[in-house]
Amino acid sequence: MFRASDFLGKLSKQSRRGSLLSKLRHGHRSKYGRALQANEASVYSNHVNGEYTNCVRDELGQKNAILNCGQPRLQYSRFATAAAEAYNIEPSTDGDSSHVSEEYANVNWDGLGFGLTPTDYMYIMNCSKGQKFSQGTLTRFGKTEMNPSSGILNYGQGLIEGLKAYRTRNERILLFRPEENAMRMQMGAERMCMSSPTIEQFVNAVKQIVHSNRRWVPPPGKGTMYIRPLLMGNGPDLGVAPASEYTFVxxxxxxxxxxxxLGALNLVVEEKFRRATPGGTGGVKAITNYAIIYKPISEAKAKGFTDVLFLDAVTGKYVEEASTSNIFVVKENxxxxxxTNGTILPGITRKSIIEIARVLGYQVEERAILVEELFDAEEVFCTGTAVVVNPVNSITYQDKRTEYKRGVGTVGQKLYEILTGIQSGCIEDEMGWTVELD
Structure with a gap:
């Protein structure tokens, strides 16, 4: 059985050897971490709303020994059965109810999809070209004013980001690596000739929006809060030039x-359309990257596929990424x-998975992957803030369908359990990745 203590033990050894990970620890070892390393700990996974909620308990049965994760039973829901489809984990039907210590919004948490549920507040900052963003304000969620000649409407001068907030079993709320999103937005702003919030301003805005809407953060195991920062050119301009004003929402x-x-993905390799070209904006989260993929996605879904897998624009021989996620291929461990060479988005989940995999001792190669290599791969999975770590059941290329391993014991499952365990607070964050809301 894969155990969380294996990961923490490997991380501890690497840190003692003076690896780069040692500087990430910042003294994060707590009494919970010591208890986890002192005793064998089991990981319990629950596939709810497309995500597994990982909880670790002390096998000595000590109450609240590890992060107060509650009883190690899988809570049954319509999403739990997707575990068998995705990673072949048997859902339990005798789940327990978690204690709720604060008011929740009136939401059918079991019926959440990936659509907009309007919350209470949004956060807005403004600045003029060449200036710094001023302090922002919270306002009720609703429509925003926009000049019809604005850069985002006329020329697509805009960037988006996406990150999540997670509620833990003891009602803490965690953010996952928000500074990475801030830095990625700054990189995109430089490419798109836009003013950008500082890292501190970005993270503060995220904290404020989650804190003011915390009653909308789903209960543990029911989902997450998706946070959408948006930077847009919003001045009274007409010519093809960078906007005179910028708004951050x-x-x-x-x-x-x-x-x-729900469950594992069935992808089709897109042979006609391309997502990005060298020298373009494929490596940043420009809003213009997304409307262009609607056509191939629509055609793929009409044929019964979950998503498309794009190839490089120069040769059409190399795998790049899916519509909204990075891709990983596993062969012989x-x-x-x-x-990420400019046409592929540097995903934060991608980066985290690579770091976790290397701590676990896997050889990780960032290299060009020929599409024909998909025929011989043992396992394939996609990563992203929205999809987390999603196993791929099959990939179809030139009418040839190749199926892959998935289920308990796969590489993707192990990486998923560690990542979501850290995100949900059920595995001690030895990496220094999570930020807790006050």
């Missing part, structure tokens, strides 16, 4: 599973993923 919504069809 952040809003949030409780969400469940990203893909409507070697994990490969395409490099």
């Amino acid at each position: 952040t809003y949030a919504s409780p969400v469940g599973n990203y893909h409507k069809v 070697v994990i490969s993923t395409p490099p």
